[in-house]
Amino acid sequence: MTNRRNVYFFYKKEDDLVEKVASLVELAKQHNFHVVNDQKDANIIVSIGGDGAFLQAVRKTNFREDCLYAGIAIPGTISLYCDFILDDTDKMIQAMTEENIEVRKYPLIDVKIDSDTIFHCLNECSIRSGIIKTFVIDVHIDDLHFETFRGDGMIIATPTGSTAYNKSVNGAVVDPMLPCLQVSELASVNNNLYRTLGSSFILSGSRKLKLNIVQDGNDHPVIGMDNEALSISHVKEIEFGLSEKMIKTVKLKDNSFWEKVKRTFL
Structure with a gap:
């Protein structure tokens, strides 16, 4: 991180956290980093709080490609995106002084609603x-009508979004180095009228997924992107594809994605 010195800390302004962040600010200054108050002036954005805080930091700073994101987890939180723990400053000092880090690029999903506005997701939609x-949703893969789904909903996840919500509905855990999308069902109804694959499926990053929502009175779905709800009153069609944009994150050399998965789930 020798060429990156402007740091912005993203966190909830809670009393117990403010005091701990103040010590991190001093630590950063001791190692010749500049702490900035506006994320636009930063080339390192550090979230504090866990995976939820990391996702918020990425979203609130508009998925910047020109900076490096790093996550610091509070003890007791799930931290698949975070490589540091708040109380373990030794690891932070080591990363700052010995360059004991790697930069990992994570893909985003482009979500286009009714052929108009495009949104981004790091985790899942x-x-x-x-x-x-x-x-009822008509599911299209590229130009193929693949299935007609009836049920509670669907999840479209990036590889890094495969390990939480998606996993809870029996989706696969996907290596984040694979450029792909994973599609999972929420309580699908299978009978003589409606028939779905009945399992999650993974699409190559070059594929396009299109969902046409049948307008039968239930055309105001709840759309969630990462950990935020999207406020849209009427939806007919949603298109998904792997974005050309990617975010860059810190990865400690001794803390791979699969080591995090093992700690979290096994």
């Missing part, structure tokens, strides 16, 4: 019924 009723 979920589409769920907005009322107490299943809804």
Whole structure:
């Protein structure tokens, strides 16, 4: 990180956290980093709090490609995106002084709604019924009508988004070095009228996925992107593809993705 010295800390301004962040600010200054108050002036953005804070930091700073993201987890939080722990300053000092880090690029999903606005996701996009009723979605892969889904909803995840919500519905855990999308069902209804694959499936990063929501009164789905709900009143069509944009994150050399998975789930 020798050519990156402007650091912005992203965290909730809670009393117990503010005091600990103040000590991190002093630590950064001791090692010749400049702590900035505006993320636009930063080339390192550090989230503090866990994976939720990391996702918020990336989203609130608009998925910047010109900076490096790093996550510091609070003890007791899930931290698949975070390589540092708040109370372990030795690791931070080692990373700052010995360059004991690697830079890992994570893919984003482009989400286009009704052929208009494009949104980005780092983790996953979920589409769920907005009322107490299943809804129907025609699923297209490239130009192929693949299936007609009826159920509670679907999850479209990046490789890094495969290890939380997606895993809870029996999706696969995907190596983040694979450029792909994973599609998972939420409570699909399978009968003589509606038939789906019944399992998660993985699409190459060059594929396009299109969901056409059948307009039968349930055309106001709840759309979640990472850990935020999207406020859109009417949706007919949603298109997904792997984005050309990628974010750069810190990875300690002795803390691979699969080591994190093992610590978290096994």
